[in-house]
Amino acid sequence: MMNGLQSPHQGLSWRWKQRAVPVTTIKMETTTLTKQGQRFLTKLTTSSAATDNLIRRFVQGSPKSVVLTTLSHLLSPTTSYPQLSTLALPLYGRASQAPWFIWNSTTVAELAALLHKLGHRAQSEALISEAICKLQSRKRELVVFYGKLAEAYSKRKSETGFDVAYGYLNNLLRTSESVHVKRRAYEYMVSGLCSMDRPREAEDLVIGPAAGLGLKPSGFELKSIVYGYGRVGLFEDMRRVVDEMEKRGFVVDTVCCNMVVSAYGVHGEHVEMATWLRKMRDSGVPFSVRTYNSVTNCCPRVLRMVGGLSELALSMEELNEGLDGGEGMVVRELLGCSGILEEVMVWEALEMKLDLHGFHLGGAYLVVLVWLEEMWKRLNGLNCGVPAEVTVVCGLGNHSSVRGESKLRVLVQKMMVKMGSPLKVDRKNNGCFIAKGKAVQNWLCEMRKAPLSGSASL
Template sequence: MSLVLGNGQHCPHHILSYQWRQPHPKPQPLSVRMESSTLTKQGQRFLTKLTTSSATADNLIRRFVQGSPKSVVLSTLFHLLSPSTSYPQLSSLALPLYSRIAQTPWFSWNPSTVADLAALLHELGHHQDSQALIFDAVSKLGSRNRDLALFYGKLMESHSKRSSQTGFDVAYCYLNKLLQTSSSAYVKRRVYEYMVSGLCAMDRPREAEDLVCDLKDKGGIQPSGFEFKSIMYGYGRLGLFQDLERVLDQMEKSGFVVDTVCYNMVLSTYGIHGEHVKMGSWLRNMRSSGVPFSVRTYNSVSNSCPTIMRMVKRLNDLPLSIEELNGELKGGEAVVVRELLGCCVILEEVMVWDSLEVKLDLHGCHLGSSYLIMLLWLEEMQRRLNDSSYGVPVEITVVCGSGKHSNVRGESPVKVLVQKMMVNMTSPLKVDRKNIGCFIAKGKAVKNWLGELKEARHH
């Protein structure tokens, strides 16, 4: 398959009318871009106005870009470019918004953004605009193969997120050509990684495994742990668990350690298919092998438990102790939750304890894992505050975040969950006036409260 772009084709003026400010573009790290795609309240008002106002979209976009901070404008664009945007009916406005942004003094060209936009336009059927963007990007990057590899890799990733087979195959062909023609070992390795992970993202792990074997035999490129994990996870997502375990076995025989990240990937795939008994077995393997649970372990497992997810979303009759929760769970869910809550090692990752302050930080925790960790933390706090070797800290803080990374910035589901738990338990932990993303209380007040709570439960 091949596709030639731009032969005798002129890019539309609205795509080319920007200032070239980065001779060597450095796209934002993925974590930064993910944070930026969170929709601000100001961005939400703008998008809502686009659906209700009688003014033309062009005028609304112009006023929004001219009158809003750079961070708000970019986060709104990234939200429209996201496959999970909450305004899919406005996706077609991403191009005019981008074109208007390109005319601002602060604009700097970013190949990752262009790749996302090109993939969106392809999905919407605006193929000429999509191809023009790609052609223009390739022209600017010229013979800088490292940057071309990154752009094509991002383009392929963007198409895979939208399940666009044709767009993905075209980007894959570009990468394959780079793999065959580049003399740089670095470029070959990066292209190889993009191709393997891309095939797996498109649910084609068998092709990815064939590519790894072919390049190992003919090209002398040895697979790294990244390729093994990508293929393993690809098989797992499809429910091909025999293949998953086979690849995992090959990975170990090749000298790679099966660490927490790898276990979490396995747990996640079993969770997708509701295989709770197997998840319980893998959790036991983790503990017996001395591999620590992480926040992601809790996220992967709790997200696969429909009973827990139903509880934390409704917040009605939420069990407020581990004992109460265990009474509500049955079957495989009970097994995996029992394994998660069977030890409190996770608190070493999320809690800091000293004489002045105990701080529990729930950043990175999903709703289900926040709930489970809160139950575990309350039990551990009760134990430690009654142990003279620990003492009573001056202050106790629970950090939930203020919703900066939520779908709509400023609305934190984790904060709502914790507040509901604290109110139902008549806790002294209240929202901190100085930081609305935290709950705070005096150590002595928390100790007394937990003591009374324990006494009440015994009666």
């Protein structure tokens, strides 16, 4: 073995298990590391034991989910162990011999792209050839494999690899008799070009002379081009495609608006972000979790606060006073609209629940401030009644960089402690904070130095 690599045809026994669902619906595990996987990767970097022996023992002694998440982490372009990327193939080879192994097109595509990036072209081409042989008679699965291959190459900004995958997709688009296959190939080609920062080529494919070979573009393709132009800072073209969408009768929805907002934010255009957020609000386009994440990820002051936890503003008023310029404008636009709570809050007689799943730290921080303001209004003025229990769900950190280590939970706990909140970590589920509804009402009233209002039940 050289650098932990072997040919995919040497000792790899692919198992193709029949299932009730098509194999293309099986998705690659998240790149989140389990603590067991983290210990294994740390051992690989520090132990003097033979690498192949450590891999064998890890696969034999670990649950399927742990092995797959560890493999997925090594395959990720953002892995925290880039020096171990060359071990992805031998780990995959050993996993393929496990009784639970199911061949997965996404994993193979990611592995082939990684090997290509590392310069191991022969192993990459062998994996691709074997996948094509397996799927040759199953065109719907084959087009997904080609699409995943294009995505994997684009994530690594590999022009040569992407162009090969694009060629496969283009051939299917032009030769397949299946409308479904042609449509999927078309989608992958457009989104892939945009991910490779080639939005003009994507636009030519969608609304150019030979647009889609007879396929009418959907909102997906046009949104991809909006995203593509925004990524490279071509804002005039981005807005022009948004206008084209409206002319063609497509709704400029939350997803599309988030792409525009995110594009402005990445390039530091806070004033334009604020203008677009105002358009969303005035047009009745709801803010989403992604809106909050996109905005706050581009706000340096907010990111410093939630990162250090020492300068946290604990009210909307205090935060507004501490922000100025464009950053202050976009944050005020978010704080001025409580519509996000319709998506993440449930208010019932027995329980009021705020679910922070999906939020990044900055987004969660702002939503908690908006939520506290709304709670005050409902419990001390709007006569909404007092729920028996209040719950804030942060999660167990299953999607953190290391599973079980939730930075979001730490942030919320810090806020609650600093504010003297009755909300405490639930003994039965440490991913939640709970308190009696009446205790929360009394706390909010004390914070505002205002008398209690009526507390009729719902």
